[in-house]
Each structure stands twice: as structure tokens, then as C-alpha cells.
Amino acid sequence: MNIVVCVKYVPDATADRSFDSSDNTVDREGVDGLLSELDEYAVExxxxxxxxxxxxxxxxxxxxxxxxxxxxxxxxxxxxxxxHVEDDDIAGSDAAATSLILAKALGTLEYDLVFFGMSSTDGTMGVVPTMVAERLGLPAVTYGSEISVDGSTVTVRRDGDVATETITASAPAVVSVTDQSGEPRYPSFKGIMAAKKKPVEDLTLSDLGIDPSEVGLDAAGTKVLSFAPRPPRSAGEIVTDEGDGGVKLAAFLASKKFV
Structure with a gap:
């Protein structure tokens, strides 16, 4: 079985992230990047x-x-x-354009299943897997917390707030998995060394037959119009309990409309 995993390179979620003032896109130069943590579950x-x-x-x-x-x-x-699809004209692409590029790239590959993480840790939209499936004319089975493959059939358990669903689909199909699907493995020393010899194909928009006008910031349907730094947190209020701490706490909660 041939499986393709679509992954994303994202800014480190633990870092102080911001936007580039020149075009209001995510500043990727001022913060370290890495494989999206949620995509590691799809790889696993x-x-x-x-x-x-x-x-x-x-x-x-x-x-x-x-x-x-x-x-x-x-x-x-x-x-x-x-x-790896790399092209300067891709910068600023939204989810729709990203799904177009992925679908075109998948068209150059042989696959039975296409795996995604539930969403990226920067955009957190979670819509790209379904968009790719729509472009390819494939069934999409999303947010799987348990996945099993038997021949050409993939079975996914999806856990919701009030119910659990079990869904099956025939390959080829698109599947996205949650962070409850199983802990991703750590790269071993052997795996790190072996990765240096594994082939990586580089593609451009031209290779995929995509016109630059279809992607990038100018073609994006969603844009950041303005941004501002988060205001500093104010100091908390200290209440001294002199026998009436409960009353003061209740009054505070009432003033904030918590009760």
C-alpha cells in the first residue's frame, strides 16, 4: 500500500510569534520552525x-x-x-490555494491513502484535508482517533462530545487523525542516519501546471488587515482574609459577572 502524508512546516508554537509588518503574514524569519506537532500523529x-x-x-x-x-x-x-513543493509565488497562500497545490502534487504520485493531521498548529483551520479530497474526488474521513486498514478498506473511529462514530471508506481516500490516535515515535539514531540517504523530490508551481496568479497572497480569500501586540497583563488583586474572605471573593466574582 502506498501512503502519502501531507505535513506542514510551522513556527514553533512555544515561541513568541508575530506578523511581518510588510504584508501582515506570519513572521517566519524571527522564530524557529518545525514539523507541525499534530502532523507527527499522521506520520505515525x-x-x-x-x-x-x-x-x-x-x-x-x-x-x-x-x-x-x-x-x-x-x-x-x-x-x-x-x-517538497517550493516556489516564491506560494508565499501568503490561504487554505484554498494550499489545497490546490497539494492536490496537483498528489496527482504526480501513486497512493492508496492520503493522511493529514487534524489541523496545523499555526492556522488551526482543519479544512485542508477535506478541500484536497474534494479536488481529487475522493472520500474524506476526518478527525480519526483510531485508524485501521484492512486491504483496501480504512476504518476510522471518530470521537465526538456526545457520541462515537465508526466510519469506513474504500481506498483511495483522504484521512485526517487527531492527537488521540497514538503517540508519535521518536526518530532513532539509525533513523536519523538513514534519512540522509532517502530521496526528496523538489517541485515548483510550473512542474505542477499551476499559474502563479492562482496562489499566493494576492489570490488569498482571507487576509490579516491589521494586528497589534497583546497588551501586558495587569497585576492581580490581592484580597486579605480577615474573616470575611468568602464575602470578598463572592463580591469580586459578582463584579466580574462570573456569578
Whole structure:
């Protein structure tokens, strides 16, 4: 079974993130980037499915030159090869344009299943998997917390707030997984060394037959119009309990409309 995992290179969520004042896009130069943590779960599930079916895992990413680090991390985890779509005209693309690029790139690959994380840790939209499935004319089974593959059938358990659903789909299909699907493996020293010899194919918009006018910031349907730093937190209020602490606490909560 051939499996493709679509991953994203994102700014470190633990860092102090901001926007670039020149175009109001995410500042990717002033913060370290890495493979989106939620995409690691997709890589793990793809590797498990490939191990059961003696298959192969390809990692696909769209992004700047540094996005190769996201591919490299997945290869270190055990993926077999990578594909990196890099083009200056991609900068500022929204979810719709990203789904177009991914769908076109997937059209150059052989696959039975396409895995995604539940969302990226920067945009946190979670709509790209379904958009890609729509463009490819494939079934989309999203937010899976448990995934099993039997032949050409993928079964996904989706846990909601009030119910659990079990959904099956026939390959080829698009699957997204949550952070409850299974702990991602750590790259071993052997895996890190082996990743250096694994092939990574570089593609451009021209290679995919995409006109630059279809992607990028100018084509984006959503844009950041303005931004401002978060205001500093004010000092908390200290209440001295002199036997009436409960009354003061109740009065404080009432003044803030908490009770």
C-alpha cells in the first residue's frame, strides 16, 4: 500500500510569534520552525499502516526552503521518501490555494491513502484535508482517533462530545487523525542516519501546471488587515482574609459577572 502524508512546516508554537509588518503574514524569519506537532500523529499512523501492509510512505510538504526540515523529520521517523513543493509565488497562500497545490502534487504520485493531521498548529483551520479530497474526488474521513486498514478498506473511529462514530471508506481516500490516535515515535539514531540517504523530490508551481496568479497572497480569500501586540497583563488583586474572605471573593466574582 502506498501512503502519502501531507505535513506542514510551522513556527514553533512555544515561541513568541508575530506578523511581518510588510504584508501582515506570519513572521517566519524571527522564530524557529518545525514539523507541525499534530502532523507527527499522521506520520505515525501512516507508518503503522504501511508496516502492516508492507507499504511505502511518502511525505509531501508545501513551503519555503526551510520546510525541507519538516520532510527530514518525517523521514527520520521512518518515512521512505519526500516531496517538497517550493516556489516564491506560494508565499501568503490561504487554505484554498494550499489545497490546490497539494492536490496537483498528489496527482504526480501513486497512493492508496492520503493522511493529514487534524489541523496545523499555526492556522488551526482543519479544512485542508477535506478541500484536497474534494479536488481529487475522493472520500474524506476526518478527525480519526483510531485508524485501521484492512486491504483496501480504512476504518476510522471518530470521537465526538456526545457520541462515537465508526466510519469506513474504500481506498483511495483522504484521512485526517487527531492527537488521540497514538503517540508519535521518536526518530532513532539509525533513523536519523538513514534519512540522509532517502530521496526528496523538489517541485515548483510550473512542474505542477499551476499559474502563479492562482496562489499566493494576492489570490488569498482571507487576509490579516491589521494586528497589534497583546497588551501586558495587569497585576492581580490581592484580597486579605480577615474573616470575611468568602464575602470578598463572592463580591469580586459578582463584579466580574462570573456569578
Amino acid at each position: 499512523q501512516a507508518l503503522l499502516a504501511a508496516e502492516e501492509s508492507d507499504g511505502e510512505v511518502t511525505v509531501l510538504t508545501v513551503g519555503p526552503a526551510d520546510a525541507a526540515d519538516a520532510v527530514r523529520k518525517a523521514l527520520q521517523m521512518g518515512a521512505h521518501k519526500g516531496v
